[in-house]
Amino acid sequence: MRYILTFGYTGLCKLNSKYYVAKVSFLSQQPKFTQVTVKRRCLIFASIFQSFFPVNDKSCSKFVQLEACNISHDVQQAVYVDNMAFRETKTLENVNLQIFEGEFLLVIGENGSGKTSLLNILAGLDVPDQGFLKWYNKKMKPSDMVSRIGIVFQFPEKAFIGDSVFEELTLGLDHVLPEDIEEVMEACNLNDISLTTSPFLLSGGQQKKLALACQLLRHPLILFLDEPLSGVDSLSRKCLITIFDKLKGKVTIVMVSHEPAELFLRADRVLQLFGGQLREVPESVVRKAMTLRNLRQNS
Ligand SMILES: Nc1ncnc2c1ncn2[C@@H]1O[C@H](COP(=O)(O)OP(=O)(O)OP(=O)(O)O)[C@@H](O)[C@H]1O
Numbered sequence: 001m002r003y004i005l006t007f008g009y010t011g012l013c014k015l016n017s018k019y020y021v022a023k024v025s026f027l028s029q030q031p032k033f034t035q036v037t038v039k040r041r042c043l044i045f046a047s048i049f050q051s052f053f054p055v056n057d058k059s060c061s062k063f064v065q066l067e068a069c070n071i072s073h074d075v076q077q078a079v080y081v082d083n084m085a086f087r088e089t090k091t092l093e094n095v096n097l098q099i100f101e102g103e104f105l106l107v108i109g110e111n112g113s114g115k116t117s118l119l120n121i122l123a124g125l126d127v128p129d130q131g132f133l134k135w136y137n138k139k140m141k142p143s144d145m146v147s148r149i150g151i152v153f154q155f156p157e158k159a160f161i162g163d164s165v166f167e168e169l170t171l172g173l174d175h176v177l178p179e180d181i182e183e184v185m186e187a188c189n190l191n192d193i194s195l196t197t198s199p200f201l202l203s204g205g206q207q208k209k210l211a212l213a214c215q216l217l218r219h220p221l222i223l224f225l226d227e228p229l230s231g232v233d234s235l236s237r238k239c240l241i242t243i244f245d246k247l248k249g250k251v252t253i254v255m256v257s258h259e260p261a262e263l264f265l266r267a268d269r270v271l272q273l274f275g276g277q278l279r280e281v282p283e284s285v286v287r288k289a290m291t292l293r294n295l296r297q298n299s
Pocket residue numbers: 088089090091109110111112113114115116117118154258
């Protein structure tokens with residue numbers, strides 16, 4: 001079998017000598033095809049792609065010939081951090097961490113414990129003073145990672161630059177189908193918002209959902225989410241959690257939260273930042289915390 005794929009969830013296919021991008025939607029999980037000019041071929045993470053769109057003769061519709069090259073099955077670690085310290089914020093010391101492809105990692109910790117600092121380093125926005133960090137066993141260059149990392153900041157409005165919701169959603173993207181926009185807006189419970197509205201005029205919760213919608217349109221390999229549920233109402237909370245459930249296992253998610261009730265049992269691992277170091281919260285502790293919470297809610 002031959003196929004060419006660009007990074008992530010985007011497949012390149014050939015039909016009648018023309019190339020098409022097969023975008024596999026996070027949300028509907030259906031491939032959509034858009035004609036493109038091929039600029040480069042590169043390594044793909046077949047395991048991720050296949051979880052969405054199993055690549056075999058049956059799953060490719062008749063008219064799609066998936067072509068050629070370079071498939072890597074051995075990429076397991078999305079992020080590897082060795083003995084890292086970040087002293088600028090006086091928060092992180094000797095942090096060791098491996099994040100696996102497709103994992104949903106939840107990082108908890110008190111205010112000021114360094115969760116955002118850690119996220120910024122993992123996303124390549126800050127450089128540690130000590131230790132090192134690599135993505136995908138160095139198979140991806142940091143410059144390539146930039147476009148493959150999605151980050152939703154704690155205060156996303158600080159990062160908005162578009163004059164309208166539409167501009168914010170499509171900034172830097174070549175091919176955006178109107179139905180893709182519609183799909184993410186609906187999934188993020190933003191369908192009542194006009195695309196011409198300024199992102200700065202949205203409420204805090206709407207801005208958070210817009211920031212996530214922007215990232216979903218970009219099909220990141222790793223999604224970093226800083227307090228995604230804070231400041232959103234219960235309906236939006238449910239809708240965001242539904243999105244996280246859909247993404248789970250298909251994209252690597254690193255989420256920071258200090259109010260993790262709904263997230264505890266969804267995460268594959270829960271890590272706590274304490275005294276500058278990361279420690280794993282055992283599953284038994286997570287389950288006990290959830291049981292106590294349920295008991296309190298029901299009493
Ligand atoms: N740019 C900066 N320069 C210096 N110190 C900083 C900077 N940013 C954050 N800090 C400090 O680093 C510490 C950790 O901040 P960080 O935002 O990483 O914590 P956090 O766990 O995300 O907190 P919260 O839960 O309140 O969002 C805090 O004491 C903060 O004052």
